Amino acid sequence: MPDAGRQRERPTDAAPSRASDGASDGASDGASDASRLADHSAIARLTEDLLPALIAKLSTTQLGELEVREGEWHIRLRRPYGVGPGEGRRATDKPSRSQPGHEGHGHGRAAVEGHRGSRSSGGASGSAGATSGGSGGATGITAGSGAASASSNGTGSGGRSGGGDGGSDRSRSIATSPAVGIFQPGPRAASGTRVRAGDSLGAVDVLGVPQEIEAPADGIVGSTLVEAGMAVEYGQELIRLELTAPTNAGPAGVR
């Protein structure tokens, strides 16, 4: 059932050869011979042309997940859970949170109330999952840097990881709150500080126990979105980063 409505999508979590196996499985869905042959050749082409590029891309970046759309085909490449950068964190796993109500507030209470308005409209559209919202035949890439994103539940339904990445500005990243508590920025949260992925930017204090806020990527600290000492919720955006690592280009050869 998690895969309902995603018939054309072939999971590529595994090695490329797995993708061709997927094609023969596809024969059982009642497709005609002609379209099956077309599928075969499409998969072969994607496997040979695209997958190596994607794998190379994924292994050289901080990304946890890559999704490429070509025609009616999607290819999603994902790091296994717990491998790679940002594990256990969901830095950009919650794009539905990057709403206007979230920008620049400096007060926990107000922040929380700000979510309500945005939520009421989010219900139906947000539920469609990661693979919806495609724009016809156009090629697009969704990238998330949280390795835990979507793969942690193993259902493949994509959860809330879809819907773009806050305007897809890949020169920026945002550190989010690891817990519900009181925001205590550290010395490295000062604007202009050069940080590496995984560096501590401060903590969220949960009943007196600090939970570290990690930089989601290499970069330079920009503005802080919440004042020190304010209440924050889990996943709330806290500190902006200007990225220094080149993670903006899509894989070559994707058309």
Place this chain on the structure above:
Amino acid sequence: MFRRILIANRGEIALRILRACRTLGVEAVVAYSEADRDSLPAQLADEAICIGPADARRSYLSAPAVISAALVTGCDAIHPGYGFLSEDETFAEVVRAHDLTFIGPPPDVLDRFASKEGTRRLLGGFGLPTIPGSDTMLRDDQHALSEADRIGYPVLIKPSAGGGGKGMRMVRTSRELESAIKICRSEAKSAFGDDSLYLEKWLDDNRHVEVQVAVDRYGAGVHLGERDCSVQRRHQKILEEAPTPSMSAEARANLADIAIRAVVAAGYENVGTLEFLVDGAGNAYFIEINCRIQVEHPVTEVLTGIDLVALQIRIAAGEPLGLRQSDITTRGHAIEFRINAEDPAHDFRPGAGVIERYHAPGGPGVRMDSHIYPGYEVPPYYDSLLGKLIVWGPDRATAIARSRAALEELLVDGVTTNIEIHRALLDNETFLEGRMTTNLLDRVGGAAFLAAAAAR
């Protein structure tokens, strides 16, 4: 009374608590996990706060996350609902240590009733009949074998912690016992983190009847009658009704009476439910107490006209009960149907997905407690309860007739539900005659039960 309550739960019960808060004029903050961002309770709350990821261990089951959320949102009490942290005495203790009130029994009371085996002993001492069982937790296989011999087969292996049928096995011979204990220990360990087991005599043809009680902190208590929860699948209730069709008014009154006397004497506090097994001869045996609001509480609400969640909150706030036993009257007959996202034709396999269409039935005596709406995505991480249909009638026949109409009208599209099994139940002779026992469904299985109803 409290000023602001944190609701540390999800789904229909979060909505139910929210409604009680509104009625009492108390502000309600809903704590939700990332998977419940778009949930109805989170949308309707005075304030909503994300406490963690979908994984319940890091959100709804995380005591620090829940308490921290209560503190930063300025709440003075936490309502745990059912499941999750609702009967966790350590959580209740930590809540109190942060100057917040746990809405439920105080920590020391929870602690006293934490072990099922200890509770049977305690309440047995205050006059409740209990099922013959092992005197202590099982030490080893040898101990289990000798206790089973003493009690007499068949026996039921039960975990001291938890519920929901996990770690539970019925065993008919000594040969099966050793391997069954091994399985139960590992199930109990992984489900509850506690692998202590005990034995009970297995009653082959029994009913599950429970008594609703409410006791304030000053020792005043009332019972609110009983409920028959015999219709179950894999030890989980799916239909509850009251009054119990198979018991006389006198037998019901007597059971409720001994139950309230025992819990008041044992120092229980707040709302609670005492579960009994009633055998074919009408003998009732106490099995356990649930120290929380229960899923099926609306059955009692529509019979008595009392808002049990509001009562629970008022008791936790230290208000006197304000009710004597003579103030409690029940009227008519009520049936609750648990509407689950599960497939009765395939071993009640739970499902998830997007609710495409939803229509709740109406009419006289019909109440629907549900958090779903068209477009709502049922997350795969939690229990499969979509809502509860509660139907009241002046008598059982009318309640059943209204239930048929309501189930016919109820529409839930997009996920597989168990609505069919409820329709089939209302055509089942055993159910219609009120003779159902706990193995009504499991004896044949969901698929065969549906097929039999379809063939009629």
